[in-house]
Amino acid sequence: MNGPDGGHGIDNLKAHALSDFVYNAWYVACLSRDLSRELKAMTFLAQPVVLYRDGQGLPVALEDACPHRKLPLSMGRLKGDHVECGYHGLTFDRRGLCVDAPTQGRIPAFACVKSYPVAEKWGLIWIWMGPEHLAREDEIPQIEHFDDPAWHITAGDSFMCQCHYLWLVDNLLDPSHVAWVHPSSFAGAGTGDTALKIDSDEHSVVCSRWIENQAPPPFYAALVKFSGHADRLQHYEVRYPSWAINKTVFTPAGLGGEGFNPQDAQTYIMVSHHFLTPVDADHTLYFWLQHRNTDPHNQDITARNAEGAKKAFLEDKNVLEAVHRGMKKNTGRVATMGLDAAAIRFRQGLQKIIEMES
Ligand code: FES
Ligand SMILES: [Fe+2]
Numbered sequence: 001m002n003g004p005d006g007g008h009g010i011d012n013l014k015a016h017a018l019s020d021f022v023y024n025a026w027y028v029a030c031l032s033r034d035l036s037r038e039l040k041a042m043t044f045l046a047q048p049v050v051l052y053r054d055g056q057g058l059p060v061a062l063e064d065a066c067p068h069r070k071l072p073l074s075m076g077r078l079k080g081d082h083v084e085c086g087y088h089g090l091t092f093d094r095r096g097l098c099v100d101a102p103t104q105g106r107i108p109a110f111a112c113v114k115s116y117p118v119a120e121k122w123g124l125i126w127i128w129m130g131p132e133h134l135a136r137e138d139e140i141p142q143i144e145h146f147d148d149p150a151w152h153i154t155a156g157d158s159f160m161c162q163c164h165y166l167w168l169v170d171n172l173l174d175p176s177h178v179a180w181v182h183p184s185s186f187a188g189a190g191t192g193d194t195a196l197k198i199d200s201d202e203h204s205v206v207c208s209r210w211i212e213n214q215a216p217p218p219f220y221a222a223l224v225k226f227s228g229h230a231d232r233l234q235h236y237e238v239r240y241p242s243w244a245i246n247k248t249v250f251t252p253a254g255l256g257g258e259g260f261n262p263q264d265a266q267t268y269i270m271v272s273h274h275f276l277t278p279v280d281a282d283h284t285l286y287f288w289l290q291h292r293n294t295d296p297h298n299q300d301i302t303a304r305n306a307e308g309a310k311k312a313f314l315e316d317k318n319v320l321e322a323v324h325r326g327m328k329k330n331t332g333r334v335a336t337m338g339l340d341a342a343a344i345r346f347r348q349g350l351q352k353i354i355e356m357e358s
Contacts, residue, residue: 020354021045021046021129021241022357023129023130023131024131025129026126026128026135026139026140027045027128027129027242028124028125028126028158028277028285028287029042029049029118029126029277030124030125030158031125031156031157032124033155036052036053037052037053038078039051039074039076039077040052041064041072041074044278045129045280046278046281048063048064048065048072049063049064049116050072050083052078052083054081055081059118059119059120060118061116062083062092062094062113063114066085066090066113067098067111067113068088068090068111073092081094082094084100088102089103090111092113094115098111098112116128117135119137121140123156123289124275124287126140130357141243141275144271145291146291150293150296151291151293151296152292152294152295152297152298152302153291154290154302154309156287157288157289157306158285159285159286159314159317160279160284160285160286161284161286161317161320161321162282162283162324163282163321164278164282165242165276166343166347167320167327168242168244169244169343169346170340171320172238172274173236173237173346174207174236174343175196175209175234181316181319182312182315184218185217185218185219194210194211196208196209196338196339197209203239203240204237204240205237205238205346206236206237207341208233208235209233210231210258211234212253212256212257213231213253214230214232216232216250220248220250223292224268225266225294226252230252230253231250231253232248232250235248242275242276242277243273243275244272244274244275244276245272245273245274248268248269248270248271249262251266251267255267268292268294269292269293270290270292271290272309275288290306290309
C-alpha cells in the first residue's frame, strides 16, 4: 500500500535506524536556571556528559567518563574551575585536558576527556555534539521577537519523555491530533477535518491550514482581543533536526487566509518553540517556551498560558510514550494516513542529513 508521498508507509517511518542522530546541530542541554556550580550528569545522543558552571558562571561540558576506569566524572567534585575524579583524583580543565594526577609523578599521556562546545542563549544552555571545529554559535536557533517589549515570553519549562524524539517530531507536524488529544484546550471546530498544506525545503517542513469562521477553542477564547468568530491559522513547523515552531494566529473572521496582516491590532499570535534533545533511542528531553504578541506584563495570563501549555504537552507525552512502546513491540504492519505526509517528508529530509554526516 502506498503512503501519501508515494512510498510504503512503514518503510518511510523506518527510513533510518532510530539510533541514528544528527550530530552537527545545537541541542538544548538544560534550562539556564538548572545549571549551577554542581556537577550535572546528563546524556545526549547516547553519550554521557557532565555539565557545570565555572567560577565566572560560564557553562562547561565534558565527557562524563574518567579515562582511567571510566568512573563518571559527575561522581567526583568541582575544584575551582576543574573537575576532580572521585576515584584517584585525575583532574580536568574545561578543555578536557588533565591538569593534575596526584598519584603519578607526571600526567599520563592518555589522560584527557572530550570537551563539547556549549553556549548560553535565550535562557537555555546549548550543546554541540558534533566535531568541535564545525560549531558556530551564530547558528543557535534565533527566537524572533525575544527582546520585543510588545511581546511576552514565558521562562520556559521542560520534562523527560520516555520515547524516541521522532515520535515527538511527528506530533509537532500534525495539527489533526489536537481534536483527540487536547479536547479541553486546543481542539475546536475544524481541527479534525480541515485540509492541510505542506511546504518543505532543506531546512524545515511546515504543515499548516487556515480554519475559517469558527469560535476560538477554550485555551484561546480568553486571550483573543475580539469577540465573535475567528479565522485560525495552525502553523506546525519543524526545522532540522528537532526545533519545532508552533504558531497559532486568530484574526476576526474574514481577515485570515493567505496574505493576512500580522500587524492588524486585533490579531492574536502565539508562538511555541519546542526543542527536542535526543537522550538515547528511548528518551528525549523536551524543552519549550512560549511567546505571545499581547499583554506583555500580565502575569496572570502568563501563568495560565504556562500551566495550560504544560497540561497539553503532558497529554502529548502520555500518548507518545505509549506510541513508542507500541511501535517497539513491532507486532505487524503499520498503517499510514494522509496526516502523516509531513512527518514522512521530514524523515526523508532527515535521512539525507544523516547520510551527509556519515
Ligand atoms: S577512575 Fe578516575 S582517576 Fe581512576
Ligand atoms: Fe499536542
